[in-house]
Amino acid sequence: xxxxxxxxxxxxxxxxxxxxxxxxxxxxxxxGRQVLNWEGFSTKWFGEALAxxxxxxxxxxxxxxxxxxxxVACLLGTALALALPRLRPWMRVPVDGLVYMTLVTPEIxxxxxxxIFFVQVGIPLGxxxxxxxxxxxxxxxxxxxxxxxxxxxxxxxxxxxYDLGAGPLSTFRxxxxxxxxxxxLAGGLLAFTFSFDDFITSFFVSxxxxxxxxxxxxxxxxxxxxxxxxxxxxxILVLTxxxxxxxxxxxRRTAAQAGRRSAxxxxxx
Amino acid sequence: MGGPxxxxxxxxxxxxxxxxxxxxxxxxxxxxxxxxREGFSxxxxxxxxxxxxxxxxxxxxxxxxxxxxxxxxxxxxxxIVGFPLxxxxxxxxxxxxxxxxxxxxxxxxxxxxxxxxxxxxxxxDFPVIGGLDLLYTTKAIYVGVxxxxxxxxxxxxxxxxxxxxxxLVEAAEDLGDSPLRAFRRITLxxxxxxxxxxxxxxxxxxxxxxxxxxxxxxDKTIFVGNLIGQQFLLSRDWPFGSAIAMVLIALMTxxxxxxxxxANRQEAYGG
Numbered sequence: 001x002x003x004x005x006x007x008x009x010x011x012x013x014x015x016x017x018x019x020x021x022x023x024x025x026x027x028x029x030x031x032g033r034q035v036l037n038w039e040g041f042s043t044k045w046f047g048e049a050l051a052x053x054x055x056x057x058x059x060x061x062x063x064x065x066x067x068x069x070x071x072v073a074c075l076l077g078t079a080l081a082l083a084l085p086r087l088r089p090w091m092r093v094p095v096d097g098l099v100y101m102t103l104v105t106p107e108i109x110x111x112x113x114x115x116i117f118f119v120q121v122g123i124p125l126g127x128x129x130x131x132x133x134x135x136x137x138x139x140x141x142x143x144x145x146x147x148x149x150x151x152x153x154x155x156x157x158x159x160x161x162y163d164l165g166a167g168p169l170s171t172f173r174x175x176x177x178x179x180x181x182x183x184x185l186a187g188g189l190l191a192f193t194f195s196f197d198d199f200i201t202s203f204f205v206s207x208x209x210x211x212x213x214x215x216x217x218x219x220x221x222x223x224x225x226x227x228x229x230x231x232x233x234x235x236i237l238v239l240t241x242x243x244x245x246x247x248x249x250x251x252r253r254t255a256a257q258a259g260r261r262s263a264x265x266x267x268x269x
Numbered sequence: 270m271g272g273p274x275x276x277x278x279x280x281x282x283x284x285x286x287x288x289x290x291x292x293x294x295x296x297x298x299x300x301x302x303x304x305x306r307e308g309f310s311x312x313x314x315x316x317x318x319x320x321x322x323x324x325x326x327x328x329x330x331x332x333x334x335x336x337x338x339x340x341x342x343x344x345x346x347x348x349i350v351g352f353p354l355x356x357x358x359x360x361x362x363x364x365x366x367x368x369x370x371x372x373x374x375x376x377x378x379x380x381x382x383x384x385x386x387x388x389x390x391x392x393x394d395f396p397v398i399g400g401l402d403l404l405y406t407t408k409a410i411y412v413g414v415x416x417x418x419x420x421x422x423x424x425x426x427x428x429x430x431x432x433x434x435x436x437l438v439e440a441a442e443d444l445g446d447s448p449l450r451a452f453r454r455i456t457l458x459x460x461x462x463x464x465x466x467x468x469x470x471x472x473x474x475x476x477x478x479x480x481x482x483x484x485x486x487x488d489k490t491i492f493v494g495n496l497i498g499q500q501f502l503l504s505r506d507w508p509f510g511s512a513i514a515m516v517l518i519a520l521m522t523x524x525x526x527x528x529x530x531x532a533n534r535q536e537a538y539g540g
Contacts, residue, residue, distance in 0.1 A: 002448055003361060010357040013350060017375050017419065020386035027389060036394040076283040083280035085272045095280060098287050106477025106521075108494045109298075109514045110291070112501050116301055116511065117294035136291050139283050150272040158273035168275065176273055190377070197379035200479055204501065214381045221484055225389050233382045244377045248370060 021237070028230035035225045045231035055232055058216040065127060065212065066196040069134040073191040074184055076135065077142025081150050082176070084143070099140045110136070111204035118205060125207025133205050134195040141194060142187035149183035149254070182254040189247040193240045302511035312508060320512035329496070329513075333520070336493040340475035343414045344468045347422035350415060351467070355423050356456075359430035369427065376420035384484045387413050391485065405487030413481040418474070422467040429463025430456075469525060476521050493517055 027035050031042030049055050080099075084092060102110075114133045115125075123129055157179075161171040199214040206215060213236060220229050302321070304314045323329070354372075362368050375383065389395060391404040403409045433456065441451040479494035488495070493513065500510025 006353045006357045007361070009353040010362075013354045013419075014371065016350075016416070017372070020383065020390060020416065021375070021378065023389055024382065024386045034394075035389060036392055036399075076286055079279040080283035082273070082275040083277050086275060087277050087280060091277070091280075095284060098284075098291070102287065102291055104473055105295075106474055106494070106517065108477045108479050108497055109518060110294070112497060112507075112510060112514060113294035113298035114290065115501065116507060117290070117297050120297055132290055135286060139286060143283065153272055155273045162274070171273075172275070176275075193377055197377075197381070199379075199381045214379060217381055217385065218484075221385065221388065225385070225392060229385070230389075233379075233385060236379055236382060240378060241374065244374060248373075252366070 024230055024233050025237070028227070028234040030227060030230075033227065035227050035230060045227045046235070049228050049231045049235070052228065055213075055216060055228070058211040058213045061127060061210065062196050062213040065131050065134060066192045068131050069138055069195040070188040070192040072131070072135045073138035073142045074188045076139040077187060077191075078146050078180065078184055080139065080143045081147035084147060085151055099143055102137045102140045107200035108204075111201045114201065115204045125205060126210045129205045129207070130202050130210070130212065133201050134198060137201075138191035138194055141191050142184070145187040145190070145251075146180060146183045149180060153179060182250045186247040186251045189243045189250075193243045196243075197236070197240060298511045299515060301508050302515045304508045306506050306508050320509045321516070323509065324512060324516060332491055332493055332496050333516070335490070336476060336478070337520075339410070339414065339478065339492060340472050342411060343418055343475045344422075344472045346411075346415045347419050347471050348426075348464065348467065351419055351423040351426055355426035355430055355463075358427050359433065360435055372420050372423050372427075376424070380417055380480060383417060384413055384480050387416065387485055405485070405489060407486060407490050409485040410481050410490065413485040414475065414478065417481060418471045421470040421474075425466035425470060426460065426463040429460045429466075433459050465529060469528065472524065472528075473521055476517060476524075 028045060029041050029043065030038050031044055032039030080095075084095065087095065110133070114129070114136075118125060118129045123132075157175050158171055161175045162168075166174070197214060198212075199218060202212050202215055203218070206212065211219075213232070217229055217232060220226060300314070301312070303316050303318070304312050305317060305319055307313045358365060358368055358372075387409065388404070390398050391401075391409050393399045393402070393404065403412070437459075438451050438455050441455055442448060446454065477494045477497075478492055479498060482488065482490055482492050482495050491499075497510050497513050497517070500506045500513065
């Protein structure tokens with residue numbers, strides 16, 4: 001009896017999690033001018049959204065920041081993940097703490113402090129400042145994901161490579177990178193979605209002239225709900241969802257492979 | 270353990286980035302909180318506590334109390350709503366990975382869009398729920414908050430329950446414990462680390478909550494996050510805004526410290 005009850009509750013919670021998202025998706029296909037006044041199925045608002053420069057321009061900005069942020073975050077995060085396990089504790093513990101701090105500090109606090117910083121130092125607000133700020137927490141996201149893989153991977157293959165005369169650079173390229181690639185890719189995809197969806201940080205460090213897609217949606221919310229925002233929201237959902245599912249599949253496949261290899265008697269590889 | 274041998278200086282680029290663009294800004298903000306505004310937006314650096322003294326005003330104390338209330342409500346509500354789901358996933362669910370992914374997806378979905386969704390649902394023209402007249406009320410904020418933070422509670426709960434050895438629970442029940450008693454004596458203490466982690470993951474960001482009050486509450490009820498935002502967007506009193514942010518950080522640190530200590534003690538007794 002208890003089991004059925006818990007199960008029913010779980011089903012309700014899933015409905016609670018997905019019903020609102022479903023509502024956005026359904027009404028995005030309403031042909032009418034009013035979101036809630038159904039006038040038949042239509043994809044016209046997607047066309048309208050993609051033809052509206054006040055949406056495509058922010059979309060372009062968001063994509064550029066998202067991709068640039070993911071690349072820089074992957075570079076910094078991967079390098080950090082490789083170095084961290086080897087640092088002495090007096091060095092590793094504070095750096096570790098810093099990584100977690102960037103993730104748990106309330107975004108509004110980080111957002112305003114970044115704004116103060118950029119204004120005081122004299123870096124003009126815009127795409128660059130958004131990118132710089134996004135990299136701060138996304139480098140940590142990548143570092144945590146890649147590091148989980150680094151720690152589980154052992155050192156024997158790299159040691160063999162060093163013994164055979166390869167330097168750190170070619171060892172990295174030929175031995176470590178191929179094994180880390182899935183984790184880096186997954187981290188990069190998550191960093192992209194984090195940046196692409198970010199509102200608070202961008203809100204404070206964007207300055208007057210620069211708009212990202214979430215900022216554009218937010219400013220139109222003042223005038224209530226609108227079909228064009230629905231269509232835009234659905235496009236963001238699809239893009240984000242694709243990135244998450246790919247990241248998830250990549251991570252799961254490598255986890256499964258790692259499991260198989262260890263099971264085959266090669267511990268830690 | 271350990272992983273491959275790579276030079277420690279590889280940590281430097283990221284470290285430099287953190288120090289320049291994270292520690293740096295937070296430090297400047299700390300200095301700002303002790304300075305004062307002159308005229309419209311000029312800053313005068315003379316070390317003074319004026320901003321902090323201003324914060325003692327009942328008006329601002331109220332905002333902090335209200336925010337603590339919101340954070341506490343959000344934590345308890347997500348725990349009540351999320352625990353049975355995590356329990357079901359960990360103990361009985363068949364397609365665990367898929368069902369877990371279904372919890373993760375909303376977590377990674379744009380918070381802005383998820384909040385926007387409720388704007389549609391609370392719209393007076395929306396079937397049934399629209400008639401409840403919830404739009405731009407504190408109730409709407411509370412619903413939005415539970416919705417936004419639920420996945421953050423479920424994931425650590427699941428992680429803790431997943432490691433639980435269910436034969437212990439069955440043994441207790443076989444030996445005469447009622448299901449409720451077995452739950453209290455075995456499941457709950459073993460799930461404690463997940464409850465602690467989930468509570469912190471929900472409580473901390475909620476203390477700085479910004480979006481739900483603005484979008485679903487119509488910016489009528491002010492929480493600490495909104496108060497900070499106002500100083501930077503409307504009144505342009507950056508030193509005062511910085512002081513509020515500093516108090517927020519201090520408050521969070523205290524709460525996290527005492528909560529994890531209390532939770533540890535609880536765990537020691539329970540285990």
